[in-house]
Amino acid sequence: MYERRAVLFLDILGFKKLIDEHQEDLILSVLEMPKELQEKYPFNGKTEMQISAFSDSIVISEVVKENNVGMNRLVNYAGYVWWKFLAKGVLTRGGVAVGDLHHKNGILFGPAMNDAYKLESELAIYPRIVLSRESQQCLFKELNEEYKENSLMLAVTLNIMRRDFDGVTYIHTLGVSGVTPPEILPEKELDPVTQSRSYISSEINAAKWGAVDAFLKKERPGELRAKAKHDWLENYLNATSQGRLS
Secondary structure, eight states: OOEEEEEEEEEETTHHHHHHTTOHHHHHHHHTHHHHHHTSTTOSSSSOOEEEEETTEEEEEEEOOTTOTTHHHHHHHHHHHHHHHHHTTOOEEEEEEEEEEEEETTEEESHHHHHHHHIIIIIIOSSOEEEOHHHHHHHHHHHHHHTTTOHHHHHHHHTTEEEOTTSOEEEOTTSSSSOOOTTTSOOOOOOTTTSSOOOOHHHHHHHHHHHHHHHHHHOOOOSHHHHHHHHHHHHHHHHHHTTOOO
């Protein structure tokens, strides 16, 4: 019945406000996000990921093998989804847990789901994706095994986790690790050899910081709970960019 899965429970912030403001086009684009995600990486037959969506929440899970393989994929994808929503002008917060879960054909239940929901509802608070202690341990073990002979790469990939001011560890979406969706990155010509667009880390960092900075300049809520979330994001941006925004 159950599999050992890493699971992300993601909540779309400000969803009621979007409805109250009659932003139908934006609401539809947000509600269609799960379908778009299923049609793109990594839902391409190479993983065992599952996705469910209901109301203002999305759940994504991935099988975690005995050697912890699968944890890194889910964590990276969670950060990718966070950016996909920010590109639409929408903030999200969530929790990532690992444990027993049944997630297949839209049917979803199990202790890991309860844990991820509890992390999101009680601990995330701000637009961040909180990692349970066990998911942190699984991620460290997987990456340590993969890069055991490359300490530099290990340090870079472990940068996907960040400890916050309140002791909570969350996915470091503004860090150098992780996958950045193309709509965040600047336009660039295809490399004639690889037929792809390659970016150096400074370009990716600048794109990330610029996207968050633009969001904060556009959105200045008056409601105290929303303002607290935006203030946290601004402090996170300042701590990460260290004043290097143009």
